Amino acid sequence: YLIFDICSIVCSLFVLYYFLSIRKLRRNLHNHVTIVLLCTGLLKELTSVPWTLYRIQFGIPLGHTRSFYLASFFFDYALFTTQVILVAWTTLERHILIFQEKFFTPKLRCYLIHYTPPMIIFVYCLIYY
Numbered sequence: 001y002l003i004f005d006i007c008s009i010v011c012s013l014f015v016l017y018y019f020l021s022i023r024k025l026r027r028n029l030h031n032h033v034t035i036v037l038l039c040t041g042l043l044k045e046l047t048s049v050p051w052t053l054y055r056i057q058f059g060i061p062l063g064h065t066r067s068f069y070l071a072s073f074f075f076d077y078a079l080f081t082t083q084v085i086l087v088a089w090t091t092l093e094r095h096i097l098i099f100q101e102k103f104f105t106p107k108l109r110c111y112l113i114h115y116t117p118p119m120i121i122f123v124y125c126l127i128y129y
Helices: 002-021 023-027 029-058 066-099 107-128
Strands: none
Touching: 002 023, 002 029, 023 029, 029 066, 029 107, 066 107
């Protein structure tokens, strides 16, 4: 499991670097939520997976404090739920980008339809958990 996690972290970093370093990919609207998904996935891979592996290896959690347990619960469930809802929003947004292209022409609509929902989803999931 650790080998696959390390490979996944390396792959996530490579793809994230690729998306952020090339201006054309960074500016395309359909790649923005993908970049956010890569960041949340990378955060989950760097926090939740090592903590779970430690617990499986040694039979005890990494931290015995209540705050560490709450933090691990938060990272595990909040990031997973955020990823699921962002993927659902991405499918909806891609449909709008393909079939209703006129919605993204004015800047105000672009901000309302493209930038606001992922931010609301991200903040909502973090506050909810």
